[in-house]
Amino acid sequence: MNISQAERRRVDVVVVGSGLAGLLAAITARENGASVALVAQGEIGRSANSWLASGGLAAVTGIDPDDSPEHHLEDIRRTARGLVFEDIARIFVDEAGPAIRKLETLGVRFHARDGDLALFPAPGHSLARSVRCEGGGAVGLMTTLIDVASERDVQLIGNTTAVEVLKSAEGRAAGILCRSGDAWQIVEAASVVLACGGMGKLFPVTSNHELADGSGYYLALKAGAVLTDLEFVQFTPTSLAWPLEVRGTSTGGGLMAQPGVKLLNANGERFMSRYDPERMEASTRDVLARAIFREVSEGRGTEHGGVHVDMSEADRDAVAQVSGRFLRAIDAMGIDPYSERVEVAPDVHFAMGGVVADVDGRTGVPGLFAAGEITAGLHGATRLNSNGLSEAAVFGIRAGRAAATESAAAQTWSCDFDSRHRVVHAMIAEDPRHIDGQHRTGVIRIGPVASGVGEAGGNVPALKSELREILMDGAGIERRTETITRALTRHAALRDQIDTVLASATPTEAFSLDGMYVLSGLILQASRLRTESRGAHFRADYPAQDPTWDRHIAFVCEPATAGDTQFEEAAQ
Ligand SMILES: Cc1cc2nc3c(=O)[nH]c(=O)nc-3n(C[C@H](O)[C@H](O)[C@H](O)COP(=O)(O)OP(=O)(O)OC[C@H]3O[C@@H](n4cnc5c(N)ncnc54)[C@H](O)[C@@H]3O)c2cc1C
Known part of the structure; x- marks a missing residue:
């Protein structure tokens, strides 16, 4: 990989993603004194699910005296079916209201009634607690925040794809490697915030944005973060x-x-x-x-x-x-x-699972934060209507603040491009934030970082379509052992073909295709392992919820060792 010509810049905090979570993380990091760059695929803001959203945000705002954070928490627990991360949900219900008020102070306009916010009912909530952006969608909210970020000197870098989280010799996140057109860019930063949204484009039909191929999950996984609850995918x-x-x-x-x-x-x-x-x-x-x-x-x-x-x-x-x-x-x-x-x-609408993070977005990899739909924990097995945008707001703000605070300890950037193969291991954990000592099984191989050095795309679109069909076959709305096994077999059979194409594809295409391959494999594996039905995960051969499955399936990526050679068999 020749990146010696890469344009370089250095900031305290780099945010990947220009949806609601990313914009609020960037604005909040600036408010806390950090210099900030925000990188996004496609045009800033428009390449995000936040841009497409209907504009409902659930929150306890203090307007309805009968509502309380406890009621909101109860509604979440009921739909999450036992898999909610309690500390995250607690912070969420307490801070969703203040996050809405912060959006108002930034200039976002919501429908009003009697001089205050108008509250609307939303399916699944026991009380009317959804506020609605003016204009019938979230475009007004997004354009307001883009203006604020720009006015506050956030460096907005659009049409740029982050393909690798760079790490220092000590293992701390130290920036990102990006591809912009035909050029490499390196943004060095003491804190990296991944606010990369969902993964709907892994499936054939989705309401998600064209670019929502889940590459943020892949970035996080490769950087050493833990992913969990990937089997919980919301269909409408x-x-x-x-x-x-x-x-x-x-x-x-x-x-x-x-x-x-x-x-x-x-x-x-x-x-x-x-x-x-x-x-x-x-x-x-x-x-x-x-x-x-x-x-x-x-x-x-x-x-x-x-x-x-x-x-x-x-x-x-x-x-x-x-x-x-x-x-x-x-x-x-x-x-x-x-x-x-x-x-x-x-269509696939929302991913409940994702990156494991604490209430401030810390992923466990020092210096690496995550916020918004990319994270797991708040929704458990099913998302409650209108909680997606509020989640992005609450945790975008928190991650931006924490990232700025931690960036105060200056870092020296250095990066060793790891050319080894790596293996993703699966484990079943009570709490995916504490996985030390858990039994692990290798399930999928990840190619070297230096994939994608060519110019020609090969048959990348055809392979992506095939991956989508395979994923829908095995991890669609109704799952069963037979279809999941068939999908995993087809998936494994594509590995060599994908490797060949990766070698000749452009770096951005290679990154996207490889990420889709890995993530679709992990969703299939999680769907296979969870032998029960719960929330959005329906197994026709295990139609009941099983209390022994009050646990999470987690994935972590490590360098391959000699003992990992049998992982393909383990995947079947
Ligand atoms: C049609 C639709 C309607 C919805 N309506 C509602 C609603 O009314 N209320 C509600 O609560 N929820 C709604 N949702 C869900 C809600 O939109 C999402 O939960 C929320 O927008 C997620 O925000 P985010 O900032 O985490 O991600 P996004 O808004 O998706 O932003 C992700 C950003 O990351 C960028 N990115 C990703 N990978 C990379 C990479 N490798 N390099 C550079 N940039 C990258 C993307 O380009 C994008 O800018 C809706 C979703 C859809 C699809």
Whole structure:
């Protein structure tokens, strides 16, 4: 890897990610006296799930005297199904309200009522405690924060991909190596904050941003951080499966409950009569998602892996009220949903698992912090509506503050590019923040850092598509031993092909492809190991929740040793 020509800069804190967590981490680190650079793939802010969000943030704001942090905590515990990190959830419910107030002081505008914030109900919450950004989405929130970051001299570096966390000889995070176009960049920093968001693009259909391929998890894993709860992936049932340009756009949760809206499989059957004859399309999200998944996996799916929505008998006014974004998307494609059938499929919406961190985002690797969707712990087995943006706000602020404080101890940068193969080990832990002495099994190999030195992309897009299909097959909505094993076998068989392509791909492509390969393998492994159903993880062969599984599956990456040669077999 030739990085001798790399442009270098040095700051106290470098933040990777320009979503809500990253922007707030950067702004808060500046407020605490640090010099800050913020690096993001794509355009600053726009390349983030935060930009696409509907704009609801759950918090106890003190407006409703009947609400309290305890109530919010209870709601989280109920949906997390025993896997919440209590200290993180406690801090979250206490600080979500103050985080909203901080956003207001930064200039973010929320819907108001009677001179204060208006509160809206959100599914799963026992009380109305969601505030909503003005403008019907989170774009206003994001543009305000980008302006604030810019005014406060955060160095905003867009269209740049972080491909490696650099470490000092002592093992402390010391900056990041990035690729911007054809050039390398090194940002040296005493503290590194990963605020890289989710991993929806590991799956074929997702509401996530085009760049949400989970590369942040891969960065963290390679740097030595622990990942956990990766099997918990939240699906929503009906997003556009086609046309490609609007794939992943949700129909809106309320559409299926509208009279006259029907779901049909490729044979034209109204298949919900087999799954929920009483409620039909108005069934719950999990039943709908599983029904569609089963229709597709049993060969009754449409051309692009979904089912049809027939709205020919629907009430147009009622549909317009619940599905504005969906209608605009298909209108832009020249489709009339009232005369043509539209293909929909379940989409991946949110990753509950991720990087293990403490309440200040410390990952266990000195100097390396994580905040926002990339982290695990708050949501356990399922995320509660509107808690994603609040999570990014609370822990973005905390990580930014801690990163600035710790950067005060100046570091000397040095980095040894590790050309050894490494192995990711799986373990089952009561508490993934204390994994010393846990029994470990090697499950997947990671290639040398110096992958991706060529210029040609090879068949990277085709391999990525195949990985997505494999992951959906094994770790889709309904999982079972047989399909997971089949997916793992197909996944292992791709290793050599991926290695060949990595050698000739551009560094950014190589990083993205390798990361997708590793992460999809880990999600499959976690889905295989958890022999129960809980929250978003549904095993058809183990349909009940099992109290012996009140534990976490964790992964950590270490240099390969002679004893790791059998890991491929262990993966089967
Ligand atoms: C369609 C949709 C609607 C939603 N609506 C809501 C809602 O109303 N309320 C709610 O609470 N939650 C909602 N969510 C979830 C919520 O949007 C996320 O939980 C939240 O935005 C995550 O913020 P974040 O800052 O952690 O990550 P993101 O906003 O996704 O930001 C991640 C950033 O990291 C960058 N990045 C990643 N990897 C790299 C790399 N290797 N190098 C450089 N940069 C990198 C990305 O480009 C991006 O800038 C929604 C999600 C979606 C997809």
